[in-house]
Amino acid sequence: MPKLFIFISKRLVQMxxxxxxxxxxxxxxxxAQPGDLSQQYIGNxxxxxxxxxxxxxxxxxxxxxxxxxxxxxxxxxxxDFGNSLSQYPTSVTHLIGxxxxxxxxxxxxxxxxxxxxxxxxxxxxxxxxxxxxxxALTVGGVGLYTVFYPxxxxxxxxxxxxxxxxxxxxxxxxIGKFIDVSDWTGAxxxxxxxxxxxxxxxxxxxxxxxxxxxxxxxxxxPRYAVRVRNYAFLAGAIFPFLYFWFSPMRPFAWDILHxxxxxxxxxxxxxxxxxxxxxxxxxxxxxxxxxILTARAKGLPEKVIRDRHAARNALLxxxxxxxxxxxxxxxxxxxTETIFAWPGLGLLLYHAVILEDIPLAMGALSIIxxxxxxxxxxxxxxxxxxxxxxRY
Amino acid sequence: MTEPADLxxxxxxxxxxxxxAGGGFVPPEPLWRxxxxxxxxxxxxxxxxxxxxxxxxxxxxVIVLFALMxxxxxxxxxxxxxxxxxxxxxxxxxxxxxxxxxEEVQDPDSEMxxxxxxxxxxxxxxxxxxxxxxxxxxxxxxxxxxxxxxLGRDILSQLMYSxxxxxxxxxxxxxxxxxxxxxxxxxxxxxxxxxxxxLMRFADLILLVPLIPILIVVGALFTLTLPLLGILxxxxxxxxxxxxxxxxxxxxxxxxxFIDAARVSGGSNRHIIFRHIIPNVMPLSFLYMMFxxxxxxxxxxxxxxxxLMNIQMSxxxxxxxxxxxxxxxxxxxxxxxxxxxxxxxxLLAGAFFLVGRAMDEVINPRLRAR
Numbered sequence: 083m084p085k086l087f088i089f090i091s092k093r094l095v096q097m098x099x100x101x102x103x104x105x106x107x108x109x110x111x112x113x114a115q116p117g118d119l120s121q122q123y124i125g126n127x128x129x130x131x132x133x134x135x136x137x138x139x140x141x142x143x144x145x146x147x148x149x150x151x152x153x154x155x156x157x158x159x160x161x162d163f164g165n166s167l168s169q170y171p172t173s174v175t176h177l178i179g180x181x182x183x184x185x186x187x188x189x190x191x192x193x194x195x196x197x198x199x200x201x202x203x204x205x206x207x208x209x210x211x212x213x214x215x216x217x218a219l220t221v222g223g224v225g226l227y228t229v230f231y232p233x234x235x236x237x238x239x240x241x242x243x244x245x246x247x248x249x250x251x252x253x254x255x256x257i258g259k260f261i262d263v264s265d266w267t268g269a270x271x272x273x274x275x276x277x278x279x280x281x282x283x284x285x286x287x288x289x290x291x292x293x294x295x296x297x298x299x300x301x302x303x304p305r306y307a308v309r310v311r312n313y314a315f316l317a318g319a320i321f322p323f324l325y326f327w328f329s330p331m332r333p334f335a336w337d338i339l340h341x342x343x344x345x346x347x348x349x350x351x352x353x354x355x356x357x358x359x360x361x362x363x364x365x366x367x368x369x370x371x372x373x374i375l376t377a378r379a380k381g382l383p384e385k386v387i388r389d390r391h392a393a394r395n396a397l398l399x400x401x402x403x404x405x406x407x408x409x410x411x412x413x414x415x416x417x418t419e420t421i422f423a424w425p426g427l428g429l430l431l432y433h434a435v436i437l438e439d440i441p442l443a444m445g446a447l448s449i450i451x452x453x454x455x456x457x458x459x460x461x462x463x464x465x466x467x468x469x470x471x472x473r474y
Numbered sequence: 475m476t477e478p479a480d481l482x483x484x485x486x487x488x489x490x491x492x493x494x495a496g497g498g499f500v501p502p503e504p505l506w507r508x509x510x511x512x513x514x515x516x517x518x519x520x521x522x523x524x525x526x527x528x529x530x531x532x533x534x535x536v537i538v539l540f541a542l543m544x545x546x547x548x549x550x551x552x553x554x555x556x557x558x559x560x561x562x563x564x565x566x567x568x569x570x571x572x573x574x575x576x577e578e579v580q581d582p583d584s585e586m587x588x589x590x591x592x593x594x595x596x597x598x599x600x601x602x603x604x605x606x607x608x609x610x611x612x613x614x615x616x617x618x619x620x621x622x623x624x625l626g627r628d629i630l631s632q633l634m635y636s637x638x639x640x641x642x643x644x645x646x647x648x649x650x651x652x653x654x655x656x657x658x659x660x661x662x663x664x665x666x667x668x669x670x671x672x673l674m675r676f677a678d679l680i681l682l683v684p685l686i687p688i689l690i691v692v693g694a695l696f697t698l699t700l701p702l703l704g705i706l707x708x709x710x711x712x713x714x715x716x717x718x719x720x721x722x723x724x725x726x727x728x729x730x731x732f733i734d735a736a737r738v739s740g741g742s743n744r745h746i747i748f749r750h751i752i753p754n755v756m757p758l759s760f761l762y763m764m765f766x767x768x769x770x771x772x773x774x775x776x777x778x779x780x781x782l783m784n785i786q787m788s789x790x791x792x793x794x795x796x797x798x799x800x801x802x803x804x805x806x807x808x809x810x811x812x813x814x815x816x817x818x819x820x821l822l823a824g825a826f827f828l829v830g831r832a833m834d835e836v837i838n839p840r841l842r843a844r
Contacts, residue, residue, distance in 0.1 A: 100682060224828065227827070230819035232776055232779045232790075233779075234816075236793070236802055237816070239802070244803045257803070409684050412684040413684050413685060417686070417780075431687055432780065438694060443691055451687075
């Protein structure tokens with residue numbers, strides 16, 4: 083598909099330009115703050131003025147605006163974000179590299195879960211318009227969608243991490259953090275080693291399931307293809323568990339997984355509500371189209387009309403909303419990380435901001451922006467793939 | 475709510491034509507009165523449609539209730555409540571609770587052992603006597619309907635006081651956003667070419683950048699006050715998503731025949747944009763105003779909750795205090811610390827959202843129930 087390729091490369095160039103503009107704005111924002119970055123180092127009155135001048139020179143603060151801007155851009159694109167002020171000698175790049183996989187996993191898991199469940203529920207809701215389930219779930223969805231997110235997360239922590247433990251006597255979910263440190267004493271692995279292994283195994287097995295599904299759809303009779311797809315995804319979901327059950331990483335992988343449940347659940351619950359409402363709206367619009375009436379008149383089974391005729395066309399606006407959902411997941415993810423003390427980019431950003439660690443905050447913010455950009459690109463490509471009219 | 479296109483425009487255009495023709499046709503009454511009458515008629519019709527939507531009316535009732543709370547607060551502070559006790563920021567009250575001093579505690583809700591009692595009250599207490607100890611946070615009582623917070627301040631007073639901040643915040647953000655988005659959308663639709671491209675690429679940029687991290691960093695670099703945050707949210711959402719939606723609406727208006735008629739009869743670009751396009755985009759921008767309010771209230775509460783705002787009291791700060799003082803996991807035991815403020819944000823933001831949805835159905839007939 084050369085047209086799709088042209089579309090993607092065009093979008094890539096646009097995204098790169100946008101990102102450079104974003105970095106420029108970020109630089110001027112940084113420049114416009116009261117005082118300047120050197121205050122962090124040389125605010126101390128005991129430092130003699132000549133030392134201050136030398137430090138300012140070393141930091142490049144004596145240069146004109148243009149020179150500073152160029153230096154900023156050069157440093158950014160060579161991957162040099164400077165040193166963190168709050169964890170001094172550590173470089174920002176190192177800190178971000180540690181936090182990135184955790185954030186990626188949180189965002190991806192929550193988005194996928196929310197989309198999958200939200201689309202299915204919304205589809206069924208629209209189909210049952212006027213019934214009690216539709217009413218109850220819609221009201222519940224609006225409630226979830228508009229709930230004050232930090233408060234909701236706190237309630238979730240209290241309920242699952244503490245309240246249930248009071249009543250049932252055992253700990254369902256931990257109340258926060260990424261690992262239980264006491265379980266890791268003497269461990270042969272670092273947390274990120276285990277975590278990345280988990281991500282890789284899970285991704286690979288899901289990819290394998292996808293490939294099998296694709297191959298089955300291509301070469302097999304449609305009747306068997308559906309069955310093969312179901313088994314492939316079931317196996318793809320079970321395989322990572324089996325793998326880690328028999329690997330020496332088992333207790334550590336379980337510890338991380340145990341800590342992952344609650345944040346992912348909370349974040350996807352809120353995101354799920356939005357997708358569900360949107361799918362419901364899109365389905366209701368689609369159900370009024372003439373081709374639905376035609377399908378009914380042909381005497382097709384209800385399930386086929388719903389899944390093949392209505393839902394397939396209602397998918398388009400839902401995929402478009404991926405762009406908006408991304409903003410939601412990223413914003414919500416940062417709050418989630420802060421509240422659950424989940425050591426990802428969001429918590430890094432928050433701590434950097436609280437401790438006025440400006441280099442770290444700027445680095446984390448620009449990487450979050452890169453994540454958002456990549457997400458948008460994926461959404462664009464998906465949209466162009468689903469709707470051939472987009473590829474002008 | 476403003477008048478929909480089919481009601482206002484033909485009349486207005488007809489009269490414009492008459493004016494430029496130089497006086498063959500004399501309007502029976504002044505123009506503004508005709509416009510007002512049409513406006514009221516449309517308002518009545520739209521109100522009728524809105525009232526049919528129970529969810530929207532519920533939202534409106536919730537908003538009115540919160541507005542009443544906000545209005546009532548200064549009255550209560552002036553007339554009924556003692557400022558030294560009930561001030562939402564500086565007030566202090568410590569209702570006392572009586573404890574029976576015993577050797578061995580049987581009932582932890584009303585009894586206290588000797589060592590604790592000596593520590594908390596006075597060192598000469600004896601077993602069997604009753605000590606009264608100030609309680610913070612105090613549970614709801616006749617004096618403090620929703621109890622006090624960990625610093626001894628009245629929760630109800632804080633809740634009512636913060637309502638004003640939420641409304642002011644929402645109003646500032648929504649007005650800024652609507653003003654910017656309507657103008658940007660109309661101009662981008664009316665002037666294709668570099669104006670359109672520039673404005674829309676800028677909207678893309680803003681849409682791309684996640685709002686919360688940006689606001690967190692801005693909160694770290696600058697002092698974020700309430701009006702500043704309101705304007706910031708307004709600008710960001712006004713140049714971003716809302717502008718794109720309003721532009722597509724303006725594009726639909728632009729190709730209507732009455733725009734051509736206005737142009738043929740000599741209307742300038744400015745006249746057409748401000749007199750014909752913007753009034754027809756208004757209903758939709760009013761709708762997006764509601765969604766901006768929802769967003770602004772939630773964002774303000776989030777930033778206050780994270781402790782990044784430079785304000786004295788808001789719903790977010792109430793949760794921040796409860797959380798920071800370690801009352802989170804007490805859950806239901808201290809429900810009055812977490813629930814009133816969290817519910818208030820949820821309810822008010824949700825109410826604006828519901829009103830927006832109901833207005834959506836008024837404006838867009840396709841959404842109405844069959």
